[in-house]
Amino acid sequence: MTDTARGEDGGTLGEETASSTALRPPLPKTATDDKPHKSNARHHWIVRVTHWAFAGAFVIMVGSGLQIFNAYPRFALKGGTFCCYPFEGKSIPGWLTFGGWLAGARNWHFAAMWVLVLTGIVYLSFIYLHGEWRDLVPRRGDIRDAWEMLKFYLFVRRDHPRQGKHNALQKTSYFVMPIVAAIIVLSGLAIWKPVTLGWLTAVFGGYVWARYWHFVSMIILVLLALVHVFMVFAVDPYSIRSMITGGYNERNSPEARNARPFYHLLPRWSRRSRAARASQAVEAEGL
Amino acid sequence: MSQLRVLRVVERAHGILSSRDADAPDVAQVNEAHRSLRPEEVSKAVSACDRRDFLSMSACSLATALLAACNSRGPDEAEKVLRFAERQNEVVERWLLRHTAMNHARGRIAGSAFPMYFISKTLPVWDTATRGPWMLDVSGLVDRPMRFTLEDLVRLPARRQRVDHFCVEGWNAVAEWWGVRVSELARVVGVRAEAKYVDFRSFDSNFHESWDLESATHPQTIVAYAKDGKFLPPPYGAPARLHSPIKLGYKNTKYLTNVVFMAKRNGGYWSDQGYEWYGGT
Structure with missing residues (x-):
């Protein structure tokens, strides 16, 4: 890929990437390099389908779960107290709930759970068999890379760190999300069948604690998902297309665009790197 | 690139204009124009609705349909699915x-x-x-x-x-x-x-x-x-x-x-x- 090809969208972008690539080793060769206008499938259709099915099922599960929680919005055993939940007895606002009433929410919860579990199993089996897990498992150096990403987002570092399919922060959250989801599913089973699967309930510390871990891990996954959605819109909106049609143009990757959150919404002049602005200032003086 | 220019370039490239135009476009120029087009621009010029438009329109109509079918209890049509799930759950539970x-x-x-x-x-x-x-x-x-x-x-x-x-x-x-x-x-x-x-x-x-x-x-x-x-x-x-x-x-x-x-x-x-x-x- 040449610098002119990367900077075709606008002169300022061209200047910036030209100046920054001069300091950096060239980007890795991808299938798009020879045909700059053609995008290749970034996510396999199985990943795309399971992603959206899981997302839909998860929304239903959270809404109906909160409705169920509202039937007894505390964790204490009857006749006891609970140490570790500051909002004992406070109901979840109605607009966050789904299912209408306890039985309706339970019916939704126990139907959508199969969609959630089956898509999760299909997804994990697929990325294991197909090799995509290599993009997600933590490696030595990920902590340093995550630190570099943070520095970049906090304007401490000027250039986007080099990355593979995902940056180190993404990698970490995409690796953690299935683990949290597995905890949610297992603690959910422990609540659903506290006698026939009593050993599982015991693993979570009994019925009360299984409910608590189910709730806490749900909150964690919701927060991760919210950050994920926020970052998709703020940093890499092109990835929405890659999760629908599979297409992704590497020219638009956050690394190629040197994108911080909401970079694409900023006025053009503010996107220019310091180096580009400095060189322009020199040119202006020369004139 | 404007729609009009795209159309003109496509027409020219296909030789539609050549018979009518006194100054027939030179081949190198047409090839150059064609090369600068992105494939999706060509398809946009040929059909009124490309895949992206189609997808966004279907996504919007699906979302509207879902919203219309929804109340806090979920769509009534889901009742059958929920009953089915309950029967299957009972098999697992037993x-x-x-x-x-x-x-x-x-x-x-x-x-x-x-x-x-x-x-x-x-x-x-x-x-x-x-x-x-x-x-x-x-x-x-x-x-x-x-x-x-x-x-x-x-x-x-x-x-x-x-x-x-x-x-x-x-x-x-x-x-x-x-x-x-x-x-x-x-x-x-x-x-x-x-x-x-x-x-x-x-x-x-x-x-x-x-x-x-x-x-x-x-x-x-x-x-x-x-x-x-x-x-x-x-x-x-x-x-x-x-x-x-x-x-x-x-x-x-x-x-x-x-x-x-x-x-x-x-x-x-x-x-x-x-x-x-x-x-x-």
């Missing part, structure tokens, strides 16, 4: 059930914090003056239908168990119960092979709940007459009630009067209103 899986309560006894519950407007109390002495009627598909007084029940082999009570609402409460196993009653009356379900009826309005035989004969399913060392007071289902940790609270009939062994299930007070019929734990 497959999971083992008579060896027993509940061992953790935590301290709830005592008076144990919620009391009935569906009648006032506390149901068995009035011996008008109804005669209370008796538990065990009937249905049995060899020897029998009626047990409270004394008869106490004389049968007693089971004492400290177990959880799991409520559908999400709470659990620990109590110590004394009672007779339903499996013991079934043995005494001689349940026939065709009996697959058991209905537990009460004198609390029309409350009843039917169970599968496997759950009803679980070793921890008892007709309880005492709680925490005292005979049941009226708020907790006196004179006797069904109790088992392997079913949710609403399946455990209080103010028990009849145990009927049946070939078919006949629903129940809460099951008929939308709660799962199986309601197992």
